[in-house]
Amino acid sequence: SAVISQKPSRDICQRGTSLTIQCQVDSQVTMMFWYRQQPGQSLTLIATANQGSEATYESGFVIDKFPISRPNLTFSTLTVSNMSPEDSSIYLCSVGAPRRDRGGIWAAFFGQGTRLTVV
Amino acid sequence: ELKVEQNPLFLSMQEGKNYTIYCNYSTTSDRLYWYRQDPGKSLESLFVLLSNGAVKQEGRLMASLDTKARLSTLHITAAVHDLSATYFCAVDVTYGGATNKLIFGTGTLLAVQP
Numbered sequence: 001s002a003v004i005s006q007k008p009s010r011d012i013c014q015r016g017t018s019l020t021i022q023c024q025v026d027s028q029v030t031m032m033f034w035y036r037q038q039p040g041q042s043l044t045l046i047a048t049a050n051q052g053s054e055a056t057y058e059s060g061f062v063i064d065k066f067p068i069s070r071p072n073l074t075f076s077t078l079t080v081s082n083m084s085p086e087d088s089s090i091y092l093c094s095v096g097a098p099r100r101d102r103g104g105i106w107a108a109f110f111g112q113g114t115r116l117t118v119v
Numbered sequence: 120e121l122k123v124e125q126n127p128l129f130l131s132m133q134e135g136k137n138y139t140i141y142c143n144y145s146t147t148s149d150r151l152y153w154y155r156q157d158p159g160k161s162l163e164s165l166f167v168l169l170s171n172g173a174v175k176q177e178g179r180l181m182a183s184l185d186t187k188a189r190l191s192t193l194h195i196t197a198a199v200h201d202l203s204a205t206y207f208c209a210v211d212v213t214y215g216g217a218t219n220k221l222i223f224g225t226g227t228l229l230a231v232q233p
Contacts, residue, residue: 043223
């Protein structure tokens with residue numbers, strides 16, 4: 001399994017400002033994924049972050065709004081730029097790794113999330 | 120575009136009863152996940168289903184996968200209050216491999232009443 005640490009766990013931000021969320025993994029991984037979960041909703045993939053290349057964004061998400069860094073194989077950041085109340089969500093990073101307690105099956109693991117409130 | 124639909128969206132159960140949550144997806148995939156999410160928490164991995172006919176059980180939960188029908192089910196047996204949570208299915212968009220790039224279902228909010 002993978003242990004994923006996200007910082008901050010929560011924040012309250014003023015509209016128009018930016019917040020950078022950090023994601024640290026305890027093992028080297030090729031791809032890291034960023035998801036958004038709006039209040040009462042399911043998870044939506046924002047982008048895929050590969051080390052050494054630009055992130056790949058899903059439809060509806062753009063780099064100017066959600067710039068991503070991936071400086072090495074264990075770390076990534078997601079910035080939520082020029083925030084508005086509509087950006088209030090939980091942001092989660094995710095990686096794939098083998099499950100130690102399930103015979104090594106490859107699975108997707110999630111960080112504890114960053115709960116963002118924009119006021 | 121891959122779409123994943125769950126039903127029901129909300130399920131209120133009495134303790135001791137059985138019920139099934141359904142997850143339909145629109146395109147071919149060979150890897151399906153079930154997750155549990157408690158309020159204010161992240162996702163807890165419950166099951167990874169890899170092949171047609173796969174069935175996995177843990178405690179009062181049993182998950183199955185029918186890749187031909189593009190359907191997975193999560194069956195709850197003799198529900199207890201501790202199972203109250205939101206349950207998500209998620210499908211890996213990469214067929215023939217695992218990128219762990221997932222499309223999530225809408226989620227099912229399960230409330231088990233005493």
